[in-house]
Amino acid sequence: MSLLEIDNLSLTIGDTPILKDMELSVAPSEVMGLVGESGSGKSMTALTVMRLLPHAARATGRISFDGIDILAATEDQMCALRGDDIGMVFQEPMTALNPVKTIGEQVAEGIRWHTKASRAEAEDRARKMLDRVGLPSAKFPLSRYPHELSGGQRQRVVIAIACALKPKLLIADEPTTALDVVLQAQILDLLRDLVAESRMGLLLISHDLAVVTEMADRITILRRGEVMEAGDTARTLSEQSHPYTRQLAQASMHVPARARPHGAGSGQALLQVESVTRDYPGRRTSLLWRAPDIRAVDDVSLSIAPGRSIALVGRSGCGKSTLARMILALDRPTSGTIRFRGETITGKSEAELKPARRDMQVVFQDPYGSFDPRQRVEKLVAEPLHLLEKKPTRAERREMVAHALHEVGLDQRDMDKYPHEFSGGQRQRLSIARAIITRPKLVVADEPVSALDVSIRAQILDLFAELNQKLGIAYLFITHDLTVARAITDEVLVMHDGMIVERGKTNEVFDHPRSEAAQALVTAAPDLHRAIARRMQEQG
Amino acid sequence: MTTYLLKRLAIALATLVLASMVVFAVLEVLPGDPARLMLGMNASADQVELLRNQMGLNAPLVLRYLRWVGGLFSLDFGRSYTYSVPVIDLVRERLAVSLPLALIALALSTIIAIPVGLFSASRRGRAGDTVAMGAAQLGVAVPNFWFALMLIYVFAVWLRLVPAGGFPGWGAGVWPALKSLLLPAVALALPQAAILARVTRSALIEVLNEDYIRTARAKGLPYRAVLWRHALRNAMIPVLTILGLQFAFLLAGTIIIENVFYLPGLGRLVFQAITQRDLIVVESVVMLLVAAVIAVNLIVDLSYAVVDPRLRSRQ
Numbered sequence: 001m002s003l004l005e006i007d008n009l010s011l012t013i014g015d016t017p018i019l020k021d022m023e024l025s026v027a028p029s030e031v032m033g034l035v036g037e038s039g040s041g042k043s044m045t046a047l048t049v050m051r052l053l054p055h056a057a058r059a060t061g062r063i064s065f066d067g068i069d070i071l072a073a074t075e076d077q078m079c080a081l082r083g084d085d086i087g088m089v090f091q092e093p094m095t096a097l098n099p100v101k102t103i104g105e106q107v108a109e110g111i112r113w114h115t116k117a118s119r120a121e122a123e124d125r126a127r128k129m130l131d132r133v134g135l136p137s138a139k140f141p142l143s144r145y146p147h148e149l150s151g152g153q154r155q156r157v158v159i160a161i162a163c164a165l166k167p168k169l170l171i172a173d174e175p176t177t178a179l180d181v182v183l184q185a186q187i188l189d190l191l192r193d194l195v196a197e198s199r200m201g202l203l204l205i206s207h208d209l210a211v212v213t214e215m216a217d218r219i220t221i222l223r224r225g226e227v228m229e230a231g232d233t234a235r236t237l238s239e240q241s242h243p244y245t246r247q248l249a250q251a252s253m254h255v256p257a258r259a260r261p262h263g264a265g266s267g268q269a270l271l272q273v274e275s276v277t278r279d280y281p282g283r284r285t286s287l288l289w290r291a292p293d294i295r296a297v298d299d300v301s302l303s304i305a306p307g308r309s310i311a312l313v314g315r316s317g318c319g320k321s322t323l324a325r326m327i328l329a330l331d332r333p334t335s336g337t338i339r340f341r342g343e344t345i346t347g348k349s350e351a352e353l354k355p356a357r358r359d360m361q362v363v364f365q366d367p368y369g370s371f372d373p374r375q376r377v378e379k380l381v382a383e384p385l386h387l388l389e390k391k392p393t394r395a396e397r398r399e400m401v402a403h404a405l406h407e408v409g410l411d412q413r414d415m416d417k418y419p420h421e422f423s424g425g426q427r428q429r430l431s432i433a434r435a436i437i438t439r440p441k442l443v444v445a446d447e448p449v450s451a452l453d454v455s456i457r458a459q460i461l462d463l464f465a466e467l468n469q470k471l472g473i474a475y476l477f478i479t480h481d482l483t484v485a486r487a488i489t490d491e492v493l494v495m496h497d498g499m500i501v502e503r504g505k506t507n508e509v510f511d512h513p514r515s516e517a518a519q520a521l522v523t524a525a526p527d528l529h530r531a532i533a534r535r536m537q538e539q540g
Numbered sequence: 541m542t543t544y545l546l547k548r549l550a551i552a553l554a555t556l557v558l559a560s561m562v563v564f565a566v567l568e569v570l571p572g573d574p575a576r577l578m579l580g581m582n583a584s585a586d587q588v589e590l591l592r593n594q595m596g597l598n599a600p601l602v603l604r605y606l607r608w609v610g611g612l613f614s615l616d617f618g619r620s621y622t623y624s625v626p627v628i629d630l631v632r633e634r635l636a637v638s639l640p641l642a643l644i645a646l647a648l649s650t651i652i653a654i655p656v657g658l659f660s661a662s663r664r665g666r667a668g669d670t671v672a673m674g675a676a677q678l679g680v681a682v683p684n685f686w687f688a689l690m691l692i693y694v695f696a697v698w699l700r701l702v703p704a705g706g707f708p709g710w711g712a713g714v715w716p717a718l719k720s721l722l723l724p725a726v727a728l729a730l731p732q733a734a735i736l737a738r739v740t741r742s743a744l745i746e747v748l749n750e751d752y753i754r755t756a757r758a759k760g761l762p763y764r765a766v767l768w769r770h771a772l773r774n775a776m777i778p779v780l781t782i783l784g785l786q787f788a789f790l791l792a793g794t795i796i797i798e799n800v801f802y803l804p805g806l807g808r809l810v811f812q813a814i815t816q817r818d819l820i821v822v823e824s825v826v827m828l829l830v831a832a833v834i835a836v837n838l839i840v841d842l843s844y845a846v847v848d849p850r851l852r853s854r855q
Binding site (some may be wrong): 145162 | 752755770849850
């Protein structure tokens with residue numbers, strides 16, 4: 001007997017079809033994985049079950065939950081279900097909690113609302129729930145505010161809210177996508193335990209095939225609102241009988257073809273970082289006193305040879321981005337020196353830095369936020385050209401932009417479009433075009449593919465590999481995704497608490513990690529091969 | 541929290557000192573000799589010089605500034621050139637009208653605006669929202685004296701519920717005094733409420749798109765409860781900012797309404813003082829208003845911290 005049964009569900013928002021004849025079921029104490037790329041309708045499925053859709057949405061078909069016809073239920077009936085029998089966890093823990101209410105209030109609120117318990121009783125239950133999700137009272141009293149917690153801790157609070165009344169069904173929409181791999185593994189463990197404890201059904205929504213494989217008993221693969229394939233996780237993914245399933249699986253394990261990089265190990269280093277340290281002033285505790293300085297980067301040395309591709313991996317908050325900012329001369333080290341092409345760049349003025357900036361570009365994580373929406377592509381991509389010695393004429397500029405667009409696989413006619421006319425993957429191509437237009441020697445890429453779908457991610461990784469081969473650009477890839485690091489880099493630096501704790505050839509380090517930090521990363525990182533193998537083994 | 545408070549307090553004090561210098565300096569450079577004005581055109585140069593000495597107008601600039609500031613602290617604002625009474629008495633008398641008027645208008649504006657904003661935001665794009673925001677648009681566009689005239693026509697001339705103008709003074713009893721402030725307060729409040737309702741609506745709409753609103757809905761709270769418990773407090777910061785600005789305006793910018801209703805308020809006092817070159821009154825009232833605005837801003841800043849815990853823990 002299914003707990004949740006979705007039959008023939010179709011959904012339109014305005015005139016846009018979102019879901020078409022969707023089928024899905026979740027049994028008690030079962031984990032159902034719902035996988036698909038962005039825009040496939042995963043989140044909308046969840047919101048339909050919760051009946052939290054936007055006003056213009058129209059759903060037809062049938063959703064029955066525990067004998068209740070969800071689509072026909074009144075708003076009052078839905079309010080009684082939400083938070084009591086159906087709990088939901090969202091993707092973005094940083095914004096999922098009300099910033100002006102304490103975590104105690106927020107967990108207790110649902111309990112009080114549904115059970116009519118007194119404030120003291122509700123707070124008592126909230127306390128027990130927070131203990132259960134790993135936020136003990138000594139460090140996390142009910143009076144804490146969300147901004148005093150980290151992303152992983154906030155996600156635990158959201159889970160506590162969702163599970164406070166022991167729901168029969170928990171819907172988790174990308175619950176770990178915004179977290180680093182170690183936190184991801186912890187949150188997934190927590191969800192797994194909660195399912196086992198209370199015979200709760202879990203609908204786990206993710207774009208990450210490896211995560212779903214590790215967690216789900218059964219899997220439903222969604223594409224453009226239609227179910228492509230559904231069934232037992234191990235069988236579905238080992239047989240990969242549906243072409244789209246195969247495509248997804250291959251894309252998530254994609255490794256771009258790369259010949260050996262040219263000039264590796266020979267000649268002068270392109271970038272040399274020598275004992276760089278960065279301290280931030282501690283938090284002010286009163287008018288006159290501050291806490292001691294926080295050391296974000298601690299005595300880091302590294303060097304990158306021309307044309308090499310280096311990964312900088314580590315958990316969130318380990319100092320990766322601070323280090324990258326100093327390399328890009330956007331931040332000054334407290335001590336230590338950084339040399340680029342043999343010249344010291346630390347402590348130089350903006351004017352003196354111009355030649356260095358020309359040879360050093362950056363690609364950011366978010367392809368949506370990194371462009372001014374009111375400027376045309378031509379202007380956006382041409383931006384770094386002001387670093388050139390000689391200002392190009394308008395015709396030359398157009399020529400250079402067209403060339404850069406061509407190199408990243410876009411059409412030169414795209415020059416006159418605006419950023420919103422491009423998809424996420426195309427925008428990331430634009431960021432790369434902007435980065436390579438000055439023919440840099442080094443590109444620093446900060447999580448350049450983590451916001452992209454797996455098939456797009458594979459294409460962008462191919463592009464990075466191709467540009468490395470063709471133009472001899474060296475990369476510094478900052479990432480917490482070991483699959484990406486493995487796919488595209490020759491060497492890896494593992495960072496932890498501001499220090500580099502391990503370095504070496506990427507494959508060697510990931511196959512035989514020696515430091516504790518590297519081991520933690522490797523164990524926690526989801527791996528599709530490993531996950532399928534484990535599933536097969538469990539089922540014999 | 542203490543750091544935040546002390547910092548705000550220090551900024552407020554510094555602003556006050558700076559403002560006092562500006563006020564003093566501006567009136568120094570303006571043409572017109574107060575002594576000459578008091579004595580009239582026929583007075584001889586010797587007489588004027590004598591009076592200037594008596595009034596301390598010949599002392600060095602810094603000394604006069606310090607004397608003036610010292611006077612402010614002991615509530616000695618000097619004597620009005622035209623009325624020959626202590627400025628403090630004039631101000632006190634006028635403040636007894638202007639302050640209650642501003643407070644009533646502000647309260648009315650808040651009481652109207654917040655529910656309208658909530659109503660509109662929760663029905664965004666639907667008929668109720670369109671009607672409410674259309675009315676608000678009208679309220680912003682129509683000048684307050686026109687409201688005033690309409691109110692007088694309906695409630696004073698036609699229904700004869702309240703007086704059409706004038707102020708009997710608090711000595712005549714609380715109710716008659718309040719009654720005569722009622723129409724001007726409504727006339728002042730309507731345009732302010734229209735602005736405030738629009739700000740409340742847009743702040744709420746922004747907040748309603750936040751992820752934590754969805755979290756609250758997923759908890760099983762009905763929409764109305766989410767609106768009141770989660771959205772409103774988060775939308776308060778822009779609303780408080782506007783409220784602070786409005787209070788400052790209501791205290792000093794009410795001259796048109798005061799004229800329409802023949803109210804002896806601060807606005808008219810300043811206006812008269814300016815036309816009669818009664819600079820000491822202008823100086824004092826302006827300084828008083830500056831102090832009031834700074835005080836209100838300080839209160840607004842502190843209320844931000846009450847509303848948002850993130851401001852409390854930051855430095």
